[in-house]
Amino acid sequence: MSGLPAGALEALLTGGKEAFDQVVADDRAATQKAMNTSPPTVAKNKYNEKAAVKEAPTTTTEKSLTTTQKDVPESETVVELPLDLADTPIESLRALAGTTQPALPSQYAEMWDQDLEHGFLQFGIHRQLPSTVLQSILDFYAETSIVSAGQTRQWAIEAFHRKFSGEVPREIRNLLIEFWTKDILGGSDTTDEGGEAR
Numbered sequence: 001m002s003g004l005p006a007g008a009l010e011a012l013l014t015g016g017k018e019a020f021d022q023v024v025a026d027d028r029a030a031t032q033k034a035m036n037t038s039p040p041t042v043a044k045n046k047y048n049e050k051a052a053v054k055e056a057p058t059t060t061t062e063k064s065l066t067t068t069q070k071d072v073p074e075s076e077t078v079v080e081l082p083l084d085l086a087d088t089p090i091e092s093l094r095a096l097a098g099t100t101q102p103a104l105p106s107q108y109a110e111m112w113d114q115d116l117e118h119g120f121l122q123f124g125i126h127r128q129l130p131s132t133v134l135q136s137i138l139d140f141y142a143e144t145s146i147v148s149a150g151q152t153r154q155w156a157i158e159a160f161h162r163k164f165s166g167e168v169p170r171e172i173r174n175l176l177i178e179f180w181t182k183d184i185l186g187g188s189d190t191t192d193e194g195g196e197a198r
Helices: 008-036 046-054 090-097 114-126 131-146 153-164 170-184
Strands: none
Touching: 008 090, 090 114, 114 131, 114 170, 131 153, 131 170, 153 170
């Protein structure tokens, strides 16, 4: 599936190119507005001041899973993101991640689980995955669940590894496959280091 805004294909089918262009333009305007919205104001009190000190970014010598040895010299430190995004509304989380809900046919749109999307976006933001990669993974999940539903789980796992091997480290791909097979599909399949289902 493409990264089209929700409703774009339906607008094209029912209202033609002009309606399609309008849906795309409205989506872009909404994304730009979300990106330009200032963060919420926090009341000045002792609780919030303590929380700000406690949550201030820290440096660490641990390498991120998205950083390989050749990408970062040993002497360079990586900043951890101590964000608690559990209570962030899905619209704000999408704006922070730079993603949109995948364009789904109308009969599948109401089946989309925003709680699972929320968990996935939190994971991706904390792992500092680029928004284009996060969107591609969301689209892959949706496409595989709908369009390729007749394929085997092993086929989907291999397709995922092929599609994202250049953009996502194997450790993270394995975690994403485990998330997909356990949380989304409700199965018990996990992957080993070779990417094979066990």
